[in-house]
Every structure is written in structure tokens, then in C-alpha cells.
Amino acid sequence: xxxxxxxxxxxxxxxxxxxxxxxxxxxxxxxxxxxxxxxxxxxxxxxxxxxxxxxxxxxxxxxxxxxxxxxxxxxxxxxxxxxxxxxxxxxxxxxxxxxxxxxxxxxxxxxxxxxxx
Numbered sequence: 342x343x344x345x346x347x348x349x350x351x352x353x354x355x356x357x358x359x360x361x362x363x364x365x366x367x368x369x370x371x372x373x374x375x376x377x378x379x380x381x382x383x384x385x386x387x388x389x390x391x392x393x394x395x396x397x398x399x400x401x402x403x404x405x406x407x408x409x410x411x412x413x414x415x416x417x418x419x420x421x422x423x424x425x426x427x428x429x430x431x432x433x434x435x436x437x438x439x440x441x442x443x444x445x446x447x448x449x450x451x452x453x454x455x456x457x458x
Contacts, residue, residue: 345369347416348380351432352409358385362412369419377416377423381430384409389440 347365351358369377388402400408416425441449 342376343372343374344376344378345372345374345420346378346380347383348430349382350412351382351385352405352412366415366419369416369423374420374423377420377425379413379416379425379427381428382432383412383427383430385432386436386440389444390436391439 345368347369350361350365352362384405386402386405388400388405413425
């Protein structure tokens with residue numbers, strides 16, 4: 342049984358993060374593990390962060406969700422038989438929850454905003 346742990350790829354941030362995503366997928370494809378653990382900060386949610394945004398990062402929240410969905414799909418394609426587990430990090434969960442609790446309370450609890458298998 343082989344497990345690969347991937348963390349902090351921050352989908353959609355910039356060149357370094359795209360390189361990290363590609364590298365992680367290359368490793369998963371070549372090793373074909375039985376388990377893949379996505380250990381937080383796979384998404385960044387920079388568009389809704391209260392921190393100052395870099396002018397180079399112009400992706401919208403929808404862009405980031407689309408890129409995240411594509412990344413998750415690529416992980417599945419790279420390891421079709423693996424058990425894939427997602428552990429949310431501070432960017433994945435805290436930013437979205439903070440935004441929902443402070444600026445979009447009416448959206449809190451929507452099934453569309455939950456992470457599913």
C-alpha cells in the first residue's frame with residue numbers, strides 16, 4: 342500500500358503553484374498509489390481573502406473553483422483506483438467560511454458550497 346500526500350498547491354495562484362500542481366500530478370501518475378491525501382490548501386480562495394491581493398492574480402472565485410475542480414479530476418485520472426481523501430486547510434476552509442459568515446450569511450449552508458467525494 343502506497344500513500345502520497347499533497348499539500349499547499351494553492352490552485353490558481355501563479356506560476357510556482359501551477360508548477361507544483363503539475364509536479365504533484367506527475368508523481369501521482371508515475372507511482373500509482375493506493376491512497377492520495379490532499380492535505381490542505383489545495384484551493385486558495387484568494388478572490389475572497391481579506392488579505393491584500395497581488396495585481397498579477399486576476400482569477401475570479403469561479404475561475405478558482407473551476408481550476409480546483411479540474412485539479413481534483415486530474416488527481417482522480419492519475420490514480421483511478423486510489424482512495425482520495427481531502428483534509429481542508431486554512432485557505433480551503435477558513436477563507437470560505439469567514440467570507441460566508443461575514444459577507445454572505447444567506448449562502449451559508451448551501452449544498453453547492455460543500456466538498457463532496
